[in-house]
């Protein structure tokens with residue numbers, strides 16, 4: 669294996685990885701990813717103890733113990749461009765020897781669960797429900813930069829989606845990737861609803877919101893809500909899941925996403941107190957992973 673140059677994998681003078689400021693050995697195999705840096709404390713509040721903590725920019729993190737199991741909680745900030753940084757640096761921390769800069773022969777697989785917030789695209793998915801993403805559709809184009817993108821994507825779903833919805837061809841080609849089966853099973857129960865999640869490269873236009881700017885694809889959300897592929901329907905919008913699923917599949921990590929629905933786009937409603945719902949979801953996920 670080739671040595672990775674200083675410019676490609678940047679290691680800080682203290683031995684931590686460039687953006688995340690985590691050192692090898694400070695990361696647990698179970699990673700909870702949240703968008704909001706403030707949510708890191710909400711997760712860590714459940715820990716019995718915190719062993720390591722740090723942060724840089726929007727990447728705030730703590731590694732601790734919950735019910736005898738070690739966890740790292742890390743914030744990604746908003747967007748799949750940040751997920752490119754997060755997934756590549758998490759992978760380097762466990763799969764590259766930082767002293768030689770050479771990828772390790774044996775690859776470690778992390779369990780990565782995103783706990784997020786999201787907007788519903790179906791009338792029967794009201795605010796304050798929990799949505800487990802079986803599949804993610806990336807409107808962001810990130811995965812298209814990586815070789816083997818087709819190997820981890822559901823190409824038939826992609827083709828059907830682009831045709832049925834009439835997706836504009838001057839946008840990035842949507843990619844569709846599954847969450848990891850075993851992890852999805854671990855997080856499944858009557859308390860969650862399973863669905864297909866779109867990760868958009870923006871909160872407004874890319875999710876069909878009009879404040880003052882009209883949309884290029886006028887009735888895009890109506891077409892997305894009506895779209896069916898086999899037994900699948902599209903359930904919700906958020907901004908990170910597609911890249912987490914895509915890069916985890918390419919790098920050999922297990923990934924799943926569960927979101928609290930905080931807005932229903934059809935009903936025009938917004939949660940009265942979504943933080944309470946997110947807090948319950950955090951406890952649910954920690955318990956499922958600590959089993």
Ligand SMILES: O=P(O)(O)O[C@H]1O[C@H](CO)[C@@H](O)[C@H]1O
Nearest residue numbers: 703704746784785906907908
């Ligand atoms: O609450 P988080 O995890 O940040 O998730 C959602 O909220 C942000 C937008 O408000 C985006 O990051 C979206 O994915």
Ligand SMILES: O=c1cc[nH]c(=O)[nH]1
Nearest residue numbers: 785786787906907931
């Ligand atoms: O509608 C929503 C709500 C939360 N996060 C999103 O990205 N979209």
